[in-house]
Amino acid sequence: MAPATFTAIVNPVSGGGHAAARWEPVAVLLRSAGAAVRTVPTHDRAHAISCATQAAERGDVVVAVGGDGMVRDVAEGAVRGGGTMAIVPAGRGNDLARTLRLPGTGDPTAIAELLLAAPTRTLDVLEVNGVIAPGNVYIGIDSLATRIINAGRGLPALLLYRLAPLQAILRWRAAGYTLTVDGERREVRAHTVVVANSGAYGHGLRIVPSAVLDDGLLDVMVVGDGPRAKIVAFMREAKRGTHPSRPEVTVRTARRVTVDADRPIPVCADGDEIAQLPADIRVRPGALTVIAP
Numbered sequence: 001m002a003p004a005t006f007t008a009i010v011n012p013v014s015g016g017g018h019a020a021a022r023w024e025p026v027a028v029l030l031r032s033a034g035a036a037v038r039t040v041p042t043h044d045r046a047h048a049i050s051c052a053t054q055a056a057e058r059g060d061v062v063v064a065v066g067g068d069g070m071v072r073d074v075a076e077g078a079v080r081g082g083g084t085m086a087i088v089p090a091g092r093g094n095d096l097a098r099t100l101r102l103p104g105t106g107d108p109t110a111i112a113e114l115l116l117a118a119p120t121r122t123l124d125v126l127e128v129n130g131v132i133a134p135g136n137v138y139i140g141i142d143s144l145a146t147r148i149i150n151a152g153r154g155l156p157a158l159l160l161y162r163l164a165p166l167q168a169i170l171r172w173r174a175a176g177y178t179l180t181v182d183g184e185r186r187e188v189r190a191h192t193v194v195v196a197n198s199g200a201y202g203h204g205l206r207i208v209p210s211a212v213l214d215d216g217l218l219d220v221m222v223v224g225d226g227p228r229a230k231i232v233a234f235m236r237e238a239k240r241g242t243h244p245s246r247p248e249v250t251v252r253t254a255r256r257v258t259v260d261a262d263r264p265i266p267v268c269a270d271g272d273e274i275a276q277l278p279a280d281i282r283v284r285p286g287a288l289t290v291i292a293p
Contacts, residue, residue, distance in 0.1 A: 004118060005036040007055035009048050009074050011066030011091070012041050019090035022105035023065045026088060029112035045073050045272075052077020052085075059083065061115065061291065067091015068135060068201070072270040076132035079125060079287050086115055086291040092160070093271060095200040096135050099213070100292040119293060122286040123213045126197050126269070128279050133269035134288055136201055136208070137281050139259055140175065140192025140223070141231065143268040144168040145202075150272065165202075165235055174225040176262035181220060182254045189225040195257050195281045196221065201270070209241045210251060216285035217253040224248035256282040 008027065010020050020041065027037045038060070042048040052074040055062045063086045064074035071087055078085040089097035090105050103110035126133045138146075145168040152160050174189050196219040199211025211219040223234060226248050237243040244251050259267075260278035267275040 004116075005038075005058075005060045006030060006063055006086070006115065007038045007040060007051070007058075007060040008063040008065050008088070009052050009055075009070065009077075010039060010041050011048070011070040014066035014070060014091040019065050022090045022108075023063075023088055025108035026105075026111045026115070029108060030115060033112070033116055035116065042070070042073075045069075048073040049077045049080070053081040056081025056083025056085075061086055061118070063088055063115070065090050068093050068095055068271040071096050072133050072135070072272070072274075075125060075134045075288055078289070079132050079284075084118075084120060084289045084291065091271075093201065093203045095202070095204065096198055096270070098204065099198050099200045100290070102292060114293070115291060118291050120289050121214070121292050123288045123290055124197055124216060124283050124285050125287045126195065126218065126281055127284055128195075128267065128269060128281045129275040131269065131274045132284075132287075133197070133274070134213075135196075135198040135270040136211075137195040137267065137269045137279065138192060138201070139177075139194075139261070139265050139267050139277070139279060140190065141165070141168050141172045142192050142194070142202070142207075143266040143273070144172055146268045146271065147266055147273065169228055169231050172231075175265060177222075178260045179220075179222070180258040181252065182256055188222060191223045191225065191231060193223075193259055194221040195219075195259070197283070205238055206241050207238060208251065209244065214286065216283060217255065218257060218281065218283050219251060220254050220257055221249065221251045224250070256280075
């Protein structure tokens with residue numbers, strides 16, 4: 001069987017502007033194995049989705065070279081184009097790649113071997129107000145933290161991911177949320193609502209440990225109102241994955257969730273603000289084919 005054709009969609013600003021350099025050794029190895037390789041630097045989100053969609057429709061393997069935001073955009077194109085996606089983690093968080101146990105850019109040979117062997121699995125995706133996201137949607141103190149993270153691209157990633165939540169806590173006050181979960185409506189004062197598919201974000205946090213990428217379900221976590229000291233305790237426990245046992249935390253599964261609030265709150269997915277409230281979130285089971293062990 002002839003080697004596949006790969007189209008790499010590269011975010012030029014990922015990894016401090018080093019994403020293209022991290023991809024090039026992989027591209028050289030793929031070409032030396034006889035594969036055809038195209039490399040497309042992106043201009044913006046719409047351009048990334050468009051290029052990924054066209055590549056998927058041609059039958060190319062579409063490679064997301066960047067962080068979780070680039071993975072989200074390329075995943076949307078792969079789903080629209082009915083194609084196969086691969087991930088070369090070259091961003092700050094790389095949480096979906098970590099969850100899938102993909103090799104990092106420090107080992108281009110391992111990446112090239114995986115792409116050429118092309119083992120695939122199907123993943124669920126979230127659709128939020130028409131936007132595809134393979135990871136998680138979050139609305140609350142953590143989405144405010146995402147705004148802070150994206151405004152501080154000059155800082156080291158791990159430092160930024162730890163400082164931003166603390167800054168968000170100082171600016172945040174609990175909101176009144178209206179949730180409709182599989183048709184059941186309720187109102188709650190809370191600090192955040194997470195609708196999870198992968199359950200991982202924030203540079204390695206398993207924020208919703210029960211989430212599974214291919215079970216056909218959303219995991220809905222609500223962190224209820226409480227003093228700021230409780231938020232700090234929640235963050236500390238989140239590093240160990242023990243936070244779902246806290247009394248202010250509830251987790252349930254669903255297939256469709258609508259989230260609204262009593263004031264504007266960022267609606268974020270996989271590292272970027274992608275929608276406004278109200279957010280209509282549903283699962284699309286098995287919609288994304290990805291190369292992964």
